[in-house]
Amino acid sequence: MAMFMYVYRVSVSLLLLLVFCERTVEQATQGPLSNICTTTWYNTSLMKIPPPLDKKDEDAINALLGCSSREMLLPPSCYIGFTSAVTCDCYLEKHKSCRVVHIDFSNRQLEGKIPEEIGGLQYLKTLYLNGNKLRGSIPEPFKNLKKLLYFSLCDNSLEGPIPPFIGEMKSLNSILLCKNFFNQTIPPKLGSLPSLENLDLGHNLFSGKIPDELGNIKSLIRLYLVDNQLSGVLPVKLGDLVNLEELHLQNNEFIGALPPSFKSLKKLTYFDVRGNKLNETIPDIFEQWQDLRILNLMGNSFSAPLPGQISKLKSLTELYISDLVGKSYSFPDLSGMEFLRILTLRNCSIDANIPIWIWKLSSLHYLDLSFNSLFGAIPEAVNPSLNHIFLRRNKLNETIPSWMNASSYVDVSENQFKNVNICPGKKLNPDLNLFACCPNETDEVAKGDQVDFHFKNGTQFCTQFYDHLYINCGGDSVHVNGTDYEADVHPRGQSTFFMSNSSNWGYSSMGSFLWARHNRYTLNETCEIHAGDAQLYRTARLSPISLKYYGFCLKNGEYKVNLHFAEISSRNTKDSHSKAWRLFDVDIQEKNVLRNFNIEREAKGVNMAITEEHITFVNDNRLEIHLYWSGKGSVKYPSVYYGPLIAAITVTLVQSELSKGVLAGISGFALLLLILFIGFSWRFQDKLRREELELVELYPGGLYNFRKIRAATKNFGVDNRFGEGGFGTVYKGTLANGTAIAVKKLSATKEGMYEFVEKSRAIAGMKHPNLATLMGCCAGDNQLLLIYEYIGTNSLEDALFGSDELRERLDWPTRYRICLGLAEGLAFLHGGSKQEIIHGDIKPANIILDDQLNPKIYDFGFARLYHKQKLEGTLSYTAPEVKDHPLEASADVYSFGVVTLILISGRKVTTPRAGGDTEYLVEEAQVKDQRGTLMDLVDNKLLEYDWEEADMVLRLAMKCISSRPFRPTMSTVVKILKKECSIETIKPKLGDSPYRKTKSCLLF
Structure with missing residues (x-):
């Protein structure tokens, strides 16, 4: 048996040695990859096997994949895989060698920088590297790809500016650089590309204006500049892009009006300027846009009314307009849009009946007319394909027809209907939101827990009054900091009113996530928030349009409302680098308190908590907190679950048992007593402490008072001042015996002087190579002086940002x-x-460098004393x-x-x-x-x-x-x-x- 094991081990060792030798020979002769071309074009009548791949191309592919001949076992990325990854053409150099013409390494988990060897692929026509983990910038040798037609570097971590040489690659047809970290401005040189048809720079960090030169690319068909930081007015020159079919400009900071020159864009099929700061009246530019299918003007500040030419867009399938400002107007005529599937005219100042033709549009399945001033009746029969209807907060005032109870999602809350027509024996649809719909609601509505509290929350309907409200939005009940937060786990939200078990709060949610496969109205993630109340941020409730929380039967009075937010994510991702991700507004008691609120930006990251505190008043026993999406922010990237999100709500009554007049009188009397006490104490103790405060032992045998220090600094002259610290000004001084000192002068009240002196004595003379020695202190004329050893005038801040020599x-x-x-x-x-x-104010200006650039900290030991007067340092x-x-x-x-x-x-x-x-x-x-x-x-x-x-x-x-x-x-x-x-x-x-x-x- 032992002999068998010995032979077995020797055989295995020899086999491994042969494999290693074969591998080494292969790598020495053919490189790390034995086969690179997955598709090869060559003349089979001339040769049975194709000629070898050019060495430059081979090196470029190996560098792209991170392969190295020094590795015995190649990483998984080195295996080419699918059949369309690399295409090689052997006809280009008459079968002497083959050259790479096509590369598709999408979603391969490639890391590192784009290698400079890529410049050797001189015949390359298409390059797809999207969906990897590439970083750095586009390398300079990229400009050697003179034959390149298409390239996509989307969805990586590339950064920096777009190199100007891209504008010199005349053969380019498509440039796709979306979802990276490219910044600075868009190079005007891109406007010199004669054949460019597709330009996608979306989801980056570009700023500044759109260069007028882009209007020179007559061949351009699709332009994507979404989710950047572009600003200024839209260039008139864009109207020269007569072949443009898609123009995506959403989620930037464009201002002004839509240029009238846009009427020349006759081939447009998709026009989206959502989520900017565009204003003024929408011009009549639509008459020639006969191929337009999608029009999105949401999230701007356009003036009402809508231009009449919109009615001429016969091919339109989706129309999104919201938040028009100005006077009310009648309903626009859209009756000729027979292909219209989605219609949003939300908060558009429309004051009219809903026209009958709306209900007969054969293709319409999504209708949002909420937050207008619509009135009148809803017909008894409508197109059966219409299954998303949002009519919240209008003035509709007839009968709610029975068909609405059978439709998928209907919100008619906050209207003035007379009654609800519910068929006998039919249950109330849970996705029919009837809250505050009807001043005289039926028994069936009341049984559905959708009682109109707007009219019925007086004392006769409240068995108990509350002075607080604690809700863990989207999660189970939790106990945090001695407080029990109620559960909020109801899964519905598309068109829903929910009343809590205690009946003292509820929520009303409306909207459907249009670009998500499944609607999701609560989030429950394993987030990494390390605050003391972290349990509140593991869940959240969200809504695509409108989410209102109500507090019922509250005591009247002044309340503190804390709104808890966190952009929670189980991946702890930071890829939401765009400034426009989730933006929404918040109103409390119908008063706007947050505009375009961005959780991630305000909390400084994903999975970071932030609490917004506001004071409000409850006068009718009811509190309303409204979170609303106006159309700003990304809706697809990085999350399809856009719209308002909230993690928890804390509402507490501001206690005040006495009237304001009594409290003011008591406060005034107490203040008077305090002033008298301070005055007597000051006069009594001033004489006792004066000598102590004015003398300081700087070193054995020397006593100096405030006057001598003032003389040493030449009366704190401007010429002797050389720095500003966290708590005062620093002066250079020279004592009578020639000793150089640095004196920090701080203003103070006499109440703090004694503690100041005690603190100084405790740390005076403390020695350490990296501390500026505090020789002592003294006080006088309501001034506190710190006397340090003089080291020099150069701080770390001076060294880093001062002279080049230093x-x-x-x-x-x-x-x-x-x-x-x-x-x-x-x-x-x-x-x-x-x-x-504790120092409390560490910064480069408080770190002095000696002649050898060794650091010495000064200003230490007084942070706690000063934090009694100043709440923060720098x-x-x-x-x-x-x-x-x-x-x-x-x-x-x-x-x-x-x-x-x-x-x-x-x-x-x-x-x-x-x-x-x-x-x-x-x-x-x-x-x-x-x-x-x-x-x-x-x-x-x-x-x-x-x-x-x-x-x-x-x-x-x-x-x-x-x-x-x-x-x-x-x-x-x-x-x-x-x-x-x-x-x-x-x-x-x-x-x-x-x-x-x-x-x-x-x-x-």
């Missing part, structure tokens, strides 16, 4: 040393001194929890992370962007971290740097700016920077004190 000295070893020194100084403050000291560097929680050492850790990002990137924490927006470095770092491109932040002025160190420092910075319970201590940061342990060993250890000292690299 910045050139910031090579990689110096930046790493500064980072480590800053960490060691903070670690000493937090745990290495006799007491825990906001861009301050941890988000500081405004709601006491100052802790973890706030310094957050600020250290922000400063580290600035130090490594060489960029300011905030940078103005075109359009008035501000680019926040922390947000960009979080996006790049999610995309795996964090190293792109490294300062491009660093000619040489240690890649592994830079990667470690950036990842450590991201740990420091994470949620408060998950940040490392500064002592842990120091160990990692000293390479005593790896960042990979950082793990949260919940349950212990957040800053327990440990020898390991645990997070806590």
Whole structure:
């Protein structure tokens, strides 16, 4: 048996050796891939097998797929797979070699940058790399693809501007760059492409205006510029695109009117300008658009009425218009649109009867006429294909016909119907929303729990009155912070009124997700929100059009309404990079409180919580919270579930037992007593403390008072001022014996002086290589003075953003040393001194560099004292929890992370962007971290740097700016920077004190 096993092992080893040798020979002779061309065009009458593939083409394919001859086992991406992936043509060079003419590597999970070897594919005509994980920019050798007709790089993580040389590739027919991170402006050179038919730059970050030069592309058929940050007026030159069939401009920031020149676009089949800021009257430009099938003008501020020429669009199948402003007008004549399937005229100031021809359009199946002033009756018979009818909040005032109870989804809530015609024995359709439909509703309506509380919520109908409302929207009941939030798990929402079991609240939802396979009105995701009330953000309720929450039988009075939001996602995705994803409005008691609210932007990311607090009044025992979608924001990418979304609602009565007059009198009397007490105390204690406050021991044997410090700084002269800190102004001074000092001058009240002096004495003389030594303090003339050793006038901010000469000295070893020194100084403050000291305002301006560019922190030890008067330090560097929680050492850790990002990137924490927006470095770092491109932040002025160190420092910075319970201590940061342990060993250890000292690299 032993001999058999021995022979067996030897045989297997020899077999593996032969396989390895064969593989090595193959790779040496043919490269990593033995077969690249899945389709080959060659003359079979000349040769039995095709000639070899050109070496440049072979190298380009291997580079695209990430294949390397040095690898014994190739990654899965190296296997070409399907038969249409690579097409090779051997006729081009007369069968001497074959050349690649077509590549389709869509959805292959390809990573990294587009290789420069792609420039060797000189015969390439079509290139599809969409749906991968490619990053970086379009490489310069791309311009060598002179024969390229079509290329698609959509749905990757490419960034930067579109290189101008794209406009020089004259053969291009289609450019598809959608769903990336391309930014800056659209290159005018694209207007010089004579054969371009398809241009898709949607879902990117382009800003500025549409260049007029695009109007020169007479061949253009389809233009997609959706979901960008484009602004300005629409170019008149676009009217010259006479062959244009599809024009998609939705979700930008265009202003002004639709250009009259657009009437020349006679071949249009699809026109969409939804979700912009267009205004003025809609011009009569539609008469020649006889092929138009889809017209979407929603989410703008056009003036009513609609132009008469819309009635001439006989081929129209979908018409979307909403939120017209101005005077009311009659119903537009659309009777000739026999192919119309979807009609939305929502909130369009229409004051008229619903014309009878609406109900007879043979193709119509979706009708939204909500939020107008429609009146009159609804006919007893309609086209049976009409199964989505939304008529909310009009003035319809006859009888609700029986056929509505049998239709799929009907919303006639908030009208003035006289009664409801329900056939005897028929149950009420749960998707027929009758809430507040009828002042004199029938018994059948009442039995369906759709009682008209608008007329019946007086005291005689409320058995109990409430002073609060707690709803966990879209989820089960939960107990959070001592409060029980009621469940809200009813699955319906297309046309629904729901009353809670307690009958003190309900919701009314309306709308269908037009581009989703299935409607979904509650979200239940495993999100990664780390707030104390995280349970509230694991679920949410959403609606495509209108979602109203009602509080019934509430005590009258002043209420605080907290609306809890989070863009929850089980994938924790950050691919919603467009500024226009989910945008909606919020009204409370019919008063607008949020306009174009973007959860992700306001919460600074996906799975991040944000609470909006508002004060309102309840006068009729009823509260109304209305979330409404006006047509802005993306509807397909990255989610088809657009429209308003809310995670939880907290409503509490603002308690006040006494009248306002009594409270004002008590407050005034208390204030008077307090002033008298302070005055007497001040006068009594001033004499006792004056000497103590005016004297300070700067070093053994020397006593100096406020007057001498003022003299040393030449009366705090402007010429001696060299900096502004978080809490005051810094001056250079020279004492009588020639000692140079830096004096920080702060204003203060006398109540804070004694505590100030005690605090100063506790930290004066504290020594550390990375702390500016506080020699002492003194006080006088309502001024507090901190006296530091004088180091110099150059701060880290000066070094990074001041003179070029100083910045050139910031090579990689110096930046790493500064980072480590800053960490060691903070670690000493937090745990290495006799007491825990929190800085509270770490930023580049508060880090002084000596002549050797070693960092020294100053301004430390006074954050808690000053936080009694100032609620925050410098906001861009301050941890988000500081405004709601006491100052802790973890706030310094957050600020250290922000400063580290600035130090490594060489960029300011905030940078103005075109359009008035501000680019926040922390947000960009979080996006790049999610995309795996964090190293792109490294300062491009660093000619040489240690890649592994830079990667470690950036990842450590991201740990420091994470949620408060998950940040490392500064002592842990120091160990990692000293390479005593790896960042990979950082793990949260919940349950212990957040800053327990440990020898390991645990997070806590």
